[in-house]
Structures are given as structure tokens and as C-alpha cells.
Amino acid sequence: MTTPYSNEAIAALVEPRRYHRRLFTDPGLFDLEMERIFGRAWVYVAHESQLAKPGDYVTTRIGTQPVIAVRDKDGEAIHVLHNRCGHKGATVVERPCGNARKFRCQYHGWVFNPDGSLFAQPHPIGYRDCGFDRADPRYGMPRVARQAEYRGFIFASLSEDGPDFDAFIQEIRSSFDNMIDRSPVGRLELVGQGFRYLKRSNWKAFMDNLDDAMHPMVTHQSVGDACKDYLRDVDLAQDPELNRYVEIINPFNSGYDFYDDMGVTACPYGNGWTGGASSIHSEYDEVPGYRALLREAHGRERADEILSTNRHNTIVYPSMTLKGPIQNIRIVRPLSVDRSIIEAYSFRPVGAPDEVFRRNVIYSNLVNSPASMVGTDDAEMYERLQHGLRTEAQEWIDTSRYFGREEEIRPGVRVAPGTSDLSFRNMYQTWKDYMTGVL
Numbered sequence: 279m280t281t282p283y284s285n286e287a288i289a290a291l292v293e294p295r296r297y298h299r300r301l302f303t304d305p306g307l308f309d310l311e312m313e314r315i316f317g318r319a320w321v322y323v324a325h326e327s328q329l330a331k332p333g334d335y336v337t338t339r340i341g342t343q344p345v346i347a348v349r350d351k352d353g354e355a356i357h358v359l360h361n362r363c364g365h366k367g368a369t370v371v372e373r374p375c376g377n378a379r380k381f382r383c384q385y386h387g388w389v390f391n392p393d394g395s396l397f398a399q400p401h402p403i404g405y406r407d408c409g410f411d412r413a414d415p416r417y418g419m420p421r422v423a424r425q426a427e428y429r430g431f432i433f434a435s436l437s438e439d440g441p442d443f444d445a446f447i448q449e450i451r452s453s454f455d456n457m458i459d460r461s462p463v464g465r466l467e468l469v470g471q472g473f474r475y476l477k478r479s480n481w482k483a484f485m486d487n488l489d490d491a492m493h494p495m496v497t498h499q500s501v502g503d504a505c506k507d508y509l510r511d512v513d514l515a516q517d518p519e520l521n522r523y524v525e526i527i528n529p530f531n532s533g534y535d536f537y538d539d540m541g542v543t544a545c546p547y548g549n550g551w552t553g554g555a556s557s558i559h560s561e562y563d564e565v566p567g568y569r570a571l572l573r574e575a576h577g578r579e580r581a582d583e584i585l586s587t588n589r590h591n592t593i594v595y596p597s598m599t600l601k602g603p604i605q606n607i608r609i610v611r612p613l614s615v616d617r618s619i620i621e622a623y624s625f626r627p628v629g630a631p632d633e634v635f636r637r638n639v640i641y642s643n644l645v646n647s648p649a650s651m652v653g654t655d656d657a658e659m660y661e662r663l664q665h666g667l668r669t670e671a672q673e674w675i676d677t678s679r680y681f682g683r684e685e686e687i688r689p690g691v692r693v694a695p696g697t698s699d700l701s702f703r704n705m706y707q708t709w710k711d712y713m714t715g716v717l
């Protein structure tokens with residue numbers, strides 16, 4: 279029998295050139311997404327620089343499930359555990375990050391080791407001779423089914439049999455490498471606790487927007503116009519400090535041809551990126567001495583390749599995006615069908631001139647922060663999507679821009695003009711694959 283949530287019914291919601299509005303409005307589909315996408319896919323949890331010392335921990339969520347990543351007391355192992363007490367199930371750790379030798383649940387005081395095993399309980403006499411076994415893993419904080427790391431970026435999957443990590447990361451390793459190797463020693467350090475803010479929209483509104491090259495000149499027009507107006511009255515040559523801000527905002531003035539030339543690349547598992555040789559990051563002033571440092575560290579050819587690769591957003595489906603040129607990541611944590619949390623973090627490339635990190639922070643403040651001039655425009659549009667898609671008279675969302683114009687450059691890897699809807703088609707096809715058990 280076909281029900282609204284049978285595989286056949288779900289598969290019918292995504293066609294090659296369009297998807298159905300239920301993907302943004304149906305709470306039942308949201309619950310299934312948490313089980314079949316966020317319950318199986320590789321979701322970013324933390325960066326190893328946040329877990330530098332034994333006992334360092336970070337709490338977050340995979341889908342709607344609370345987890346904690348912690349460095350064990352040996353200083354080596356990192357465990358990703360369900361943040362769930364082995365007694366009655368309360369979350370054990372509420373702080374976003376910190377350091378602890380043991381974790382004590384605030385409800386009845388059960389205490390857990392960093393590997394999640396139960397260490398002790400108060401008044402243990404009550405458990406004597408009643409068949410209770412403290413070593414039984416069911417009384418601990420369970421480990422997530424799988425965890426994996428790529429050069430300091432820690433991911434986890436709640437399912438034993440979801441996609442293989444190496445296969446998942448394969449085609450987007452180059453984006454991570456480009457970001458990480460912008461450090462002469464090949465190491466990034468996450469600085470501060472980042473931004474975390476609520477969006478009144480479905481998680482896919484954020485993911486869609488990342489490689490949407492048809493919106494900046496419209497959604498961000500007021501920012502671009504303000505920047506142009508401002509520049510009429512100033513002499514940038516006299517004010518190099520001001521240029522640090524202008525060089526970030528001005529590319530939002532770019533036209534359609536610029537974004538088409540930038541290109542979009544779609545990879546397996548919904549991953550992909552826009553930009554390459556050019557993007558909104560490609561015209562930044564070179565930081566004095568930086569290229570020489572990178573050439574010394576990586577060799578001339580590799581250093582020049584790193585600095586001339588300017589991908590815009592790399593999508594790590596379903597939850598993450600990274601920007602190599604400015605060492606920035608953002609994560610979407612779904613809350614409900616129409617609520618999401620976005621997190622944004624800036625990294626310091628270890629060993630690079632301070633100015634490189636400073637630019638990353640300026641970028642994040644100007645573009646990603648809750649009080650930014652750019653990200654707030656996007657947030658408004660996510661909310662309007664969420665509102666407009668209540669319309670029942672029009673059920674489908676079109677994704678046909680440059681349909682049929684993509685070119686396969688390697689098995690599973692396709693490229694198209696930057697304003698193509700290729701990235702949407704790729705993500706929604708992947709959505710369908712996860713939701714119907716193909717992935």
C-alpha cells in the first residue's frame with residue numbers, strides 16, 4: 279500500500295528538474311530525514327584543536343541527538359559518545375565545551391569515564407547482589423556507531439552501515455587540503471567558540487543557499503550598492519586598512535557572467551563546490567611574506583596551486599560547508615521542520631602571518647555573524663522560503679537552470695556554469711537516495 283511516507287511516495291517528491299514543497303513543510307518527512315539522512319550520513323562533530331588536552335570536550339548534536347566528543351586521559355583517543363546518561367537518560371554534559379576528568383550526571387550523580395564507561399554511582403550498596411553489573415555497556419554513555427577523521431576534522435555517523443567515510447570524503451578532500459595547507463605546517467586551530475544562531479527555516483534552505491550563485495546580486499544588492507556609494511568618496515590607496523573590508527564586500531557586486539565563469543562542481547554523496555580559479559575570494563590582496571612562507575613549506579608549485587585555488591563554498595552534505603581561502607566552516611544543526619541552528623567557526627592557519635587569520639575573522643564578522651551585513655539578508659530569504667512554501671496552490675520548486683548542460687569530468691563528478699541549478703539537483707537526488715535506502 280502506498281502511504282505518504284512509503285519509498286515510492288518519497289521517491290516521487292524529487293524529479294530530475296524539480297522537488298516538492300513537502301520537503302520543507304512536512305514534519306513527518308523531517309522525522310524520517312533525521313533517521314535516514316542524519317542518522318546515517320557523516321556529520322561533522324568537532325575539530326581536534328578543540329580537543330587538544332586530555333579531558334577536553336565539545337558537545338553538539340547529530341541530527342536531533344545530543345553527542346559529546348572528548349579526548350581521553352591518555353591524550354590519544356578521541357571518543358564521540360551519545361550525551362545520554364546510562365541511568366535514566368538525561369544529557370550528562372550541557373556546556374558547549376570545557377575540560378573534565380570525569381562526567382557527572384546532574385540528576386542522580388552517576389559518574390562516567392571519558393570513554394563513556396560507568397565509573398561510579400552514589401550509595402552503591404543498593405546495587406549489590408541484585409544482578410547489576412557496572413561494566414555492562416548499557417549503563418555507560420554509548421559510543422556512536424562510527425567515527426572518522428580527516429586531517430583534524432572529526433565526523434561521526436549514527437549508523438554502522440551508512441556510506442563509507444573514505445568514499446564519502448574522496449572527491450572533496452582537495453577542498454579540505456586547500457584549507458589546511460594554507461598553514462605552512464599543515465595545521466589549523468579553531469579559535470573561540472564561533473557563532474551560533476537560530477534560523478526560522480528548514481535545514482535545506484541553508485544548504486541550498488551555499489552554492490546558489492543567482493542570489494548574491496539580488497539578495498545582497500543593498501550591501502553592494504552601499505559599498506559602491508561609499509567608495510565614491512574615499513581613496514583606498516590612502517587607507518589600506520579600509521581595503522581589508524572593501525575587498526570582502528565588493529565581490530558581492532559581481533554580475534551573472536562572473537558567477538557563471540566561476541563554475542560549479544557536483545560530486546557523489548551530494549557534495550560539491552562553486553568556484554575554483556575565480557570566486558568572490560580570488561581578488562584579495564596578498565598578505566606580505568605569505569606566499570614565500572608557503573613556498574618554503576610546500577614547494578613552489580604546490581604553494582602557488584594552493585593560493586590560486588579559490589573555491590567558494592564546498593558542500594559536505596548534509597550538514598557542513600567550508601571555505602578554503604578564508605579557513606571558515608559553517609554547520610547546520612536541524613531542530614524541526616522549520617527551525618535550524620547555524621554554527622560558524624574561524625580557524626587560524628598555524629604558522630601563517632597573523633594577517634591571514636585577521637582576514638578570516640573580518641570575513642566572518644562581515645558576512646557570517648548574526649549582526650553581519652550579508653548573512654542576515656540570507657536569513658531573511660530562508661524565512662521567506664519557509665513562509666511562501668506554505669502555498670498549496672503551487673506544489674513544486676523548479677531546478678531546471680542549465681539542466682542538461684553539465685559535463686562529467688570523472689565518474690560521478692560533473693561541472694556546469696556557476697549559476698546552474700546543478701548543486702540543487704545533486705543534493706536533492708542524494709536526499710532521495712538516502713530517504714529511499716539507496717545510500
Ligand code: FES
Pocket residue numbers: 363364365366367368383384385386387388
Ligand atoms: S539520569 Fe543520570 S544519574 Fe540518573
Ligand SMILES: [Fe+2]
Pocket residue numbers: 487493494497498652656
Ligand atoms: Fe547570500
